[in-house]
Amino acid sequence: MTGRPRVLVTRPLPAGTTDPLVAPDGPGPPCEIVQRTDDEPFEQAGLVAALGEGFDGVVCLLTERVDAAVLAAGKGRLRVVANVAVGFDNIDVDAATAAGVVVCNTPGILDETTADLAFLLVLAAARRTSEAEAALRAGRWTGFHIDEFLGRDVHGATLGLVGYGRIGRAVARRAQGFAMEVIHHTRTPTGEPGWVGDLHELLGRSDIVSLHVPLTPATRYLIGPAELATMKPTAVLVNTARGPIVDEEALAEALETGGIAAAGLDVFEAEPVVHPRLLAAPGAVLLPHIGSASVATRTAMARLASSSARAVLAGEIPRNALNPEAASSSLSRD
Numbered sequence: 001m002t003g004r005p006r007v008l009v010t011r012p013l014p015a016g017t018t019d020p021l022v023a024p025d026g027p028g029p030p031c032e033i034v035q036r037t038d039d040e041p042f043e044q045a046g047l048v049a050a051l052g053e054g055f056d057g058v059v060c061l062l063t064e065r066v067d068a069a070v071l072a073a074g075k076g077r078l079r080v081v082a083n084v085a086v087g088f089d090n091i092d093v094d095a096a097t098a099a100g101v102v103v104c105n106t107p108g109i110l111d112e113t114t115a116d117l118a119f120l121l122v123l124a125a126a127r128r129t130s131e132a133e134a135a136l137r138a139g140r141w142t143g144f145h146i147d148e149f150l151g152r153d154v155h156g157a158t159l160g161l162v163g164y165g166r167i168g169r170a171v172a173r174r175a176q177g178f179a180m181e182v183i184h185h186t187r188t189p190t191g192e193p194g195w196v197g198d199l200h201e202l203l204g205r206s207d208i209v210s211l212h213v214p215l216t217p218a219t220r221y222l223i224g225p226a227e228l229a230t231m232k233p234t235a236v237l238v239n240t241a242r243g244p245i246v247d248e249e250a251l252a253e254a255l256e257t258g259g260i261a262a263a264g265l266d267v268f269e270a271e272p273v274v275h276p277r278l279l280a281a282p283g284a285v286l287l288p289h290i291g292s293a294s295v296a297t298r299t300a301m302a303r304l305a306s307s308s309a310r311a312v313l314a315g316e317i318p319r320n321a322l323n324p325e326a327a328s329s330s331l332s333r334d
């Protein structure tokens with residue numbers, strides 16, 4: 001490659017977080033940044049057209065769908081896509097590998113922040129705090145009543161974690177402080193106390209279920225009518241993973257009919273659209289995908305994506321490369 005690598009940044013990022021792309025001390029030559037100023041998802045047609053103008057790298061958000069058509073528009077010049085997110089279901093990694101494009105994500109640096117929010121949803125859903133605050137703000141609070149807004153105790157409850165990777169484990173650490181019994185389900189036995197190989201068994205034993213699996217073909221609708229029917233009628237479901245892991249129609253039905261007691265959701269099937277039945281469902285606490293949304297964490301994520309893109313363009317393979325094997329075909333173009 002000759003000249004400065006061109007990097008497309010698909011949406012505005014926190015101040016200073018693209019600095020690693022242009023730092024004079026490397027690695028490799030400073031990049032030319034083309035910064036899109038529109039803070040809306042970059043639709044496929046726009047991304048295809050932009051990549052047709054010739055880019056070596058893309059720094060994008062989870063709102064951008066980087067599929068085979070987008071990668072094809074990179075026309076053999078594109079070498080890296082760095083996602084400002086740990087989840088990478090918005091990127092066709094197999095197509096990227098075939099195209100010699102290295103894909104990077106942001107693992108590890110958002111675990112504690114996301115686990116904080118998952119635990120917030122556990123507490124809020126179990127203790128009905130959104131409902132109680134809404135009543136107060138609407139002037140419907142007439143004073144202390146012995147039987148008003150009664151929720152379920154979180155301390156001492158059984159917490160079932162579906163997915164026990166970085167974030168699931170961070171949630172488990174918080175649960176220890178609440179004297180909870182923690183059990184977990186993964187495909188591969190963890191060899192640790194509390195592993196439950198059968199998802200339905202975990203769902204049936206848990207007072208609170210929190211989802212921490214990636215969105216893959218195997219986890220799409222992992223929680224559907226049969227799984228919800230397995231849960232206790234007093235149970236709480238928390239989803240900070242990805243919306244399509246839960247069948248929202250079935251969840252709304254379960255909340256409406258008392259199949260489960262409450263749900264805390266940070267993610268939705270068709271963001272930013274929220275299923276109208278969930279908006280109206282009793283016991284639903286709904287947040288707009290803010291799991292990693294602290295100033296420090298979002299800043300660290302964007303910086304990591306920028307520095308990862310720069311590293312790949314300089315011929316390095318960062319630890320957070322999801323398909324390092326793509327680098328060999330990418331480098332052979334130089």
Ligand code: NAP
Pocket residue numbers: 086087088107108110114162163164165166167168185186187188189212213214215216218219240241242266267289290291292293
């Ligand atoms: P991770 O470290 O890769 O952990 C994933 C866990 O899921 C592993 O324990 C894995 O174990 C398990 N798993 C994968 N497929 C499974 C399946 N089919 N059935 C059961 N378990 C399965 O991931 P992480 O960093 O904790 O992140 C998890 C997800 O959280 C991300 O992918 C992202 O979508 C989401 N997230 C959301 C926010 C937010 O803002 N709301 C923030 C950060 C992350 P096995 O492979 O052994 O099954």
Ligand code: GLV
Pocket residue numbers: 062084085086087088110291292
């Ligand atoms: C956020 O949802 C992420 O995957 O980082």
